[in-house]
Amino acid sequence: MFLEKLEIQGFKSFAYKNKLIFSGSISKDKKGLTAIVGPNGSGKSNIADAVRWVLGEQSLKMLRGKKSEDVIFSGSDKKGRLGLAEVSLFLNNAENVAKNKDLDQKNDSDLDKIINTCSEIVITRRVFRNSESEYLINNTRSRLSDIQMLLAKASFGQKTYSVIGQGMVDNFLNSSIADRKDFFDEATGVKQFQIKRDHALNKLELSYDNLQQVEMLLSEIRPRLKSLTRQMEKLKKRTEIEDKLKGSQINYFGYLWQNISQKLNSANKSYLELEKIKLSKEKNLENLNDELNHIRANDNFQKINELQPLIRDLSDQKNIYQKKLAKLEIELETQLESRGQFDLSWLNGKLSELKLELENINLEIESLQKNRSNQEEESLKIELSDIEKELKQSAQIQEEIRHLNKEKEENRNKLTRLEAVLEANINARAGLNFKNLKEKRKNFNLEIENLNKEISELTDKYDKKESRNLSEELRVLQEKIGTLNIELQQINEKIQKAAKSGGKEETINSIVKNFLQKLDKIETISDFKEAKKLLKEAKEIFQEEIKAVLTGESDEDARRIQSLQQEIIELTENRQIINEKISQNNNQRAKIKEEINVVLEKKSRLEWELVTIEQDLKKEDIEKENNLNSDIGSIKQDLRAQAEKLSRLIPQNKSNQLLEKKQIILNKLQTCHFKNSALEEKIRLLNEQREKTATEIEEIKIKIQKGQTKFDTFQIEEEKIKLSEKIANIEKEEAALNNELDDLNQAKEEEKNQMFACQKKIQVLQTELTDYLNNLNNLKIDATRQETRLEDLENNIRNNNLSLNEIESFPEEETIPDLNVLQKNINNYKNQLEQIGGIDEETEKEYANTKERYDFLFKQTDDLDKTIKSLEQIIKELDVKIKERFDKEFKIISEKFNEYFQILFSGGSAKISKVMLEDLENEDKKKEKEISDYIETGLSKAEAEIKLASDEKMRKIKFLKKHNAVGLAGIEIQANPPGKKIQSVTMLSGGERALTAIALICAIISANPAPFVVLDEVDAALDESNSERLAKILDDLSNKSQFIVITHNRASMRRANILYGVTMKNDGVSQIISIKLDEVDINKIAAR
Template identity: 25%
Template sequence: MLFKRLEIAGFKSFAKRVVLEFPSAITAIVGPNGSGKSNVADAIRWVLGEQSMKSLRGKKGEDLIFGGGGGGGSPSSPHVARLSKASVALVFDNVKKIFPYEFDEMIIARAVYRDGMNEYSLNGSPARLRDSIDLLSKVGLGASQHHIIGQGDADRILYATPKERKEMIEEALGLKIFEIKKIESERKLAKTEENIKDAESLRRELRPHVRYLEEQAKKSRDSAALREELHRFIREYVDKERATLARETQDIEHIEFPLERATKELEAHVRESEYAFEEQDATNLFLRQLAEFDRERETLLQQQRTYEQEIWRIKEQNHTRVAHDSISSTRARDILDELRIDLEAAGMIGAVEGLRNAVFSLTQKVYRFLEELTDAQRGTREHTHTSEALDNATRNISTLKQKEEEIILSRARIEEEYRTRSADQQAKRSMYRKHSEALAKARDEMREVVARKEQLEARRRMLETDFQEWMKKNTEEHNGDGAPFVSSYDREQMYKKIERMRIRLEEAGGVDEAVIREFAATKERDEFLARELDDLKKAKTHVEEMVKELEERIVDDFTNGLKSINILFAKFFREIFGGGKAEIKLVKPKKQPTQNSEYINSDASFDEPHPDAEDAEPGIEIIVDIPRKRIKSLAMLSGGERALTSIALLFALSTVNPPPFLVLDETDAALDEANSNRYAEMLKELSKKTQLVVITHNRATMKVAPILYGVTMGADGISRILSIKLEEAENTLTEN
C-alpha cells in the first residue's frame, strides 16, 4: 500500500492530534452526521495543496483551525479554547521509490496559522507549495484532485464543462505532469523568443556602432602597423648607424693607440734632447768662464809688463848686481814671455777653468817673485836676500813653466772634449729638430683623431636624441626588443624613408588605443550576442521539439487512454444500470459556454458553430443511454442516475490509470440497496487497482472494508477517532 498514515492536529473539529492508519486496500470511515468525518476528506484535500476555501467548506484560512468548543455552563461540556495552528501530514510508503527520494517514507505536511500564513514541508524540510504539487503530480495526485470525491461532488464531472472534463481525464490518465512540462516548455519558449528579440534588438543597435568602431579600429591598426614598420626602420637605421659609429670608433682607436704611443715616445726623445740642451748650456757656461779667464790673462799680462818695468828699475838701481839681475830679469822675462805666449795660445784654443786657476796660481807666484825683486832692488844692501828672491822667482817661474805644461795638456784635453761635445750637440740638435717635427706632426694627427672622436660622439648623441624623439613622437611605449630589420636601403634613403613614414603616421592621426579597446569590447559583446542568439535559436528549436514531443505524447496517451476509459465506462455503466450505453467523445466546441458549473447539458455548448472553432481547445462530451429511457441530455438524469453515471466514469478513470489512493466521501448516499450492493462489488474490484478511503453510511459499503474508523463528537465539539468493528458501526448507524 502507498497511503500509510494520516496525522491531523488542530484541523477543523480535530482539536487533538489523531492518527489514522491505512493498512488495507479499503478503509471505511463512519459516523453520525455532524461528527466531523468529512473533515478527514477535507484534511487530505488540503494537505495535497487545495487552495480553494470553497472546496474546503470555509471562507478563509483561519476557518480551518479549531475555533474552540464546549461551554454553555454544563459541567459535562467544559469550554475548550481555540487553537492558533492547524496541521495535517500524509505519510506514504516509499519502499519502492515511487517518489524520487531515498527515504522509505515520504511525509507531505502543511500547516496554517491564524494570520493566514501557510507552511509546507517534505520529510520535515521546508518546501514551497509548488514543490509539493510537482512531487504529487509525478505520482498522479494532481491539482484537480479527481481522486478525492467530496460530499455532494459525486456527479461533479457531469456538471463540469467539456474543457474541465478533458482536464480531469488528462490528470486521471497521468498526463498532468506532461501538461505541466508542456506549459513550462511553452513558457520557456516564450521567454526564449523574447530573449531572441532582445538579442536581435541589441545587435541591431550595436551593428552601426560596431561598423563605425571597426573603421576607426582599422585606421588605428593601420597606424599601428605603420608605426611598427617605422619602428623597424628606425631600429635598422639606428642599429646601422651605431654599427658604423662603432666601426669608425674602433678604426680611430686602432690609429689612436699607436699614435698615442708614438707621441709618448717622441715626447721622451724631445725631453732627452732638452737634457742635451741643458748640457749645451753647461758648455756655454764653460766657454763663458774661458772668456773670463782670457780677460784675467790680459790683466796678468798687464801685470807682467809692470813687473818687467819694475825689474828694469831694480837693475838700474843695483848696477852692482846687473849681471845677476840681468840674468834673473832675463830669465824672468823669458818665463813671462813664455807664459804670455802660452796664455795667448790658450786664448786661441779656449782654455778651461783649470787652466785659469793654474794661471792664477802662477800669477800669484810671479807677484811674489816681483815683490821679492822689488824688495831686492830696495834692499841692495841685502844681496843675498835678493839672490834668494831671484832664485825663488826662478824656481817659481820654473814652477809656472811646469804648470804651463800641465795647462797645455789640459787645454788639449779640454779642446778635444769640446770638439767631441760640439759634434754630439750638433747631432742631438739635429735629432731634436727631427723629433720635434715628428712630435708636432703626431700631435696634429692626435688632435685630428680627438676631433674625429668628438665628431663621432656628437653623431652618436644626435643619433640617440633623434631615436628618442622619433619614439616619443610616434609611440607612447616601445619595447625595443625586435631584431634589426635588414634591408638594402642606404643611410640617406633610410633617413628620408623614416621621415616620410613619420609624416604619414602623423597624418593618419596616430594610434587610438581607446578606440581599439572599445572596438574589441563592442565586437566581443556583438559576438557574445551572436553566440547567445545562436544558442537561443538552438534552445528554441530544442524547446519546440520538446513541446511537439509532449503534445504528441499527450495526444497519443490521451487518445489511447480515452479508448480504454470508454471501454471501461461502458462496462461499469452496463453493470450498474443492467444494460444501456455510455460513451465519452472528444469534440471541438461550437460556441463559448454561457454557463460555468451550473449547466448540466454540456452537449448544448456544441450546438452552434463558432468562428474560432478551429483554434478553440477541444473538450469531452458525455453520452449515455439508460435502458428503457430516452435521454437527450444529462440534465434529464435523476440524482441517483447522475451519481451512478459519475461513479461508473470515476471507476473507469481509476481503473485505466489508478491513482495511489481514492477518497470517496458519501458517494453512495443516493443509492438504493440494490445499487449499493453493485457499488460495493465495484469497490472490491477497484481496490485491486488502487487504495480506497470511503466515508459512508452505507452498510453494503462498510461490509467490504476490512478497516473501519468511527468518528464521534462530544459536547466539547471535538471529533474523536475510534477503531471499531462492523457490528459496532451498524449499531452506531442504527442509533443515529
C-alpha cells in the same frame, strides 16, 4: 500501488504524531476500504485535508484556511502552538516494481526510476511558521513539480477524484464547463501528458523569446561587424605596407648604421694607432730631455768655474811676483849704481806707488762688491717668483681652458646633432612653398652674412689678442736684450782696456753696435720672423769675435767673455723657447682657423642645402616653416656661443713654456752662485794683497823712520832668486791648470754640441708631436661626429619603432643599395599609411570579440531553431497522444456514468458531452487586419509585415496555450432521473445532485482507477437506501482502487475493513482509535 500508511504531526488539530495504517491489498481482487468515523468537530476531515495537502494542494481555500501557517496546530488552552506541520504519505509500490523489473531502465528519468525501482515511495511535506515549506520524496528534497509529475504518472491529482471533500460533489456539478475540463484531464489520465505539454510550451515560449533576443542582438552586431570587417581589411593592408616599410627602413638604416659604424671604427683604430705613436714620441722626447738635463748637470762647467778662479789667482800672484822681481832688479841696479847708498826719494816714491796701488785695490774691491752678481741673483729670484706666480695663473688658465674645451666639445657635438636634426627636418619638409622659400632664402642669406661678420670679427679679435700676447713676450725679450746690452757695453769697455791692438777694439765695437741696432728694430709681430734670423746672426758674430778676443792676453776679459758666451747660450735657449711658443701659437691659430673653416664649410653646406631645397621642395605648411626658423636660430646661437668661447681660448702651451722658463732661470741662478763665489774669492785675494801691501808700507815707513839707507845686495839677490822660483812654480802650476782648462773647454764644447743636437731633436719631436696632436684631435672630432650621427640615427630608428638588434645584425651587402630609391619607397609607404589613416589598436581585439560573439549567437540561433523544432515535434506528438487517450477514456467514462446513474437512480439516463472550441477565424483575413492595424500606428507595410512576422511565433504559443490538444472548451453534464426531463443539472435536488456526482465519480474510478480515493462525507445527503447502493458500488470498485471513507453512514462502516475513530479531548487535540472490523461484529457497534 496503494496507500500503506499516513503520518500526521502538527497538522491542524493533530498536534501529536499520529499514524494511520490502511488495509491495502486484502486479497488478490480487493484493495480494501477504510472508514474514518467520529463526532462532528473531532477533526476527522483534517485527515482528508492532510492527504490533499501532502499531494501538493496549493489552494488554501480547498484546505479551509487563509494563510499557510493556518495548517499548523495553533494551540489550545492546555496545549501550546507548534512551529511545524508535517505529513508523510507512504505508498506501497512493490507490485509496480515487480511488474517492471525486466524492463530496460537506462534511459528512464529520475521519477521513472523511483516508480519502477522503489517498493515504497514516501512523499513528505513540511511547513514552518515563517512560511518556508519543503517537499521530500523518499527523504530527498524535491520540487513541487516533481511531486506533481510523480502523482500524474501514478494517476493522482489534487483536483480530481483522488480526494473528494465536503461540498465538492455539489460544487462539481455547479462548476463551469471549463473547470470540469481540468477535472477530466486528470480523470482520463492525460494530466501527466498535459504537464509535459505545458512544460514543452513554456520551453518553446522561452526559446522563441531567446531567439527573438538573439536575433535582435545579431541585428545590432551585424552593422558593427561589417564596419569592423572593413577596418580589418584596412588593417591587413596597413600591416602589409608596414612590413614593406619596415623592410625598406631596415635596409636604409642598416646600411647607414654599417657605414657610420665602419667610419667610427676606422677613426677609433686610427686614433689608437696615432696614440701609440704619440706615446712613443713622448717617450723619446722625455729621454732627450733627460739626456739634455744630464748634459746640463755635468760638472765640467763647475770644474771650469772652479779652475778659473785658481788660474786667476795664480796669474795675479805671478804678476805680483813679476812686479816685485822687476822692482828688485831695478833696486839692485840702483844699488849697484849707487854702490850701496840708499835713495830716500826712491823709497818715498815706492811708498806713494804702494799707497796708490792700495787705493786702487780698495776701489776695485768696492766696485766688485757693488757689482758682483748678487744683484743679478736677486733679479733672477724676483723673476723666478714672478714665473711661479705665472705658473699658478697658468694652472688656473689651464683649468679654464680644459673647461672651455669641454664646453667647446659639447657645443660641437650639439652642433653636429643639430645639423643632423636640420638634415632630417630638411628631408622631412618636402612640401615647402616656393614663394616662402624665396623669402626664406633671403633671410637665410642675411643670417649667413651675419655669421660671416661674426667670424671676421672673431678672426680679427684673435689676431689682435695673439699680437698682444706676442708683443708682451717681445717686450720681455727686449728687456732681457737691454739688460744684456748694458752688460755687453761693460764687457766692451773691459775689452777695450784689455785689447792690445786698436783693430780688435774697433771690430768688437762694430759688432756690438750692429748687433744692438738690429735688436732695436724688433718691435712688432711683423719683425718677429726677422728677429730669429738676427739672433742667429748675432750668435754667429759673437762666437767668432769672442773667439778672436779669447786669443788676447787678458785673463779677466777671457773669463768675462766666457760668461758672455754662457749668456748667449741662454739667450739662444730663450729664442728657441719663443720659437716653440710662436710655433704652438701658430698651430693653435691654425686650429682655430680650421674650426672657422669648418663653420664656413657648414655655412657653404647650408647654402648648398638651401639651393637644393629651393629646387626640390614644393610645399610646406606654416607650422613646419616656423620649426625650421627655430632650428636655424638654435644653430645660429650655438655658432655664436662657439665663436665666443673660441675667442676666449688661451694657448694651452703657456704652462709648459713657463715651466721651461723657470728651469732656465734656476740654471741662471746657479751660474750666478758660481760667479758670486768666484768674485768673493777674488775679493779675498785682493784683501790679502791689500794686507800685504799695507804691511810692506808699514815696513817701509819703519825703515824710513829708522833712517835705514842701506840694503843688502845679497838679500836682494836672494829674494830675487826666491821670487824667480815662485814665478817658475806658479807658471808650472798655471800651465797645468791651463791644460786642464783647455781639456775642460774642449769637453764643454763637445757637450755644447751634444746639447744643441739634443735641442734640435727635441724641437723636431715637439713639431711631430704637435702634428700628431692635431691629427688626434681631428680624429677625435671625426669620431665624435660619427658617434653623434650614430646617436641621431639610433634615435631616428627608435622613433620609427625599429629594433636596434635588427639594425645592428643587418648583413653587409656586396652591392651598395640605392639610398634615394629606399628613401623614396619609405616616403611612398608612409604616404600610403597616412592615406589609410590610423586604426585603433583595439580594433583587432574588438573584431575578434565581435566575430566570436556573432558566431556564438549565430550558432545559438541554429541551436534554438533545432530546439524549437524539437519542442514543436514533442508538442505535436503529445497532442496526438492526449487526444487519442482522452477520446478513448472519455467514451468509457460516459458509458460508465450512464451505467452507475441508472444503478443509483434505478433508471433514468445520464451522459457527458464535449464542448469544442469554435473554429479560428480565417488566418489570411486576420493577418490582413493585423497589418492594417500596424499601418494605422504609423508603420509602413514592409515594416508592418516584419513586425507581424516577429509576433507570429508568440501568437502561435498563445494559441497553443489557449487551445489544448483536444480542442476542448469544457464538459457538459446531462442527467435525467427516471420520469424526469431536466434541462440542466442545476435544476436537480440536493440528493439528486449528490447521486449524479457520485455516479460520475464512480464512472471515472471504474474507467481510470486511482491507487486510492479519499471520500469525505460524500454520502451525507443520501438516505439509507441510497447509502446502501453507494456502499455496494464502493465495494465493487474496491477491486480497482483503495477507498478511505470519512462517513457517518453505517452502510459504509459495515463494508469497511478498518475503522478509525477520531476523538478530541478538552486539550483540543485530535486522537485516533483504530479497529479491525474483521474481528468485531459491526452490527453490535452499530446497535450501540
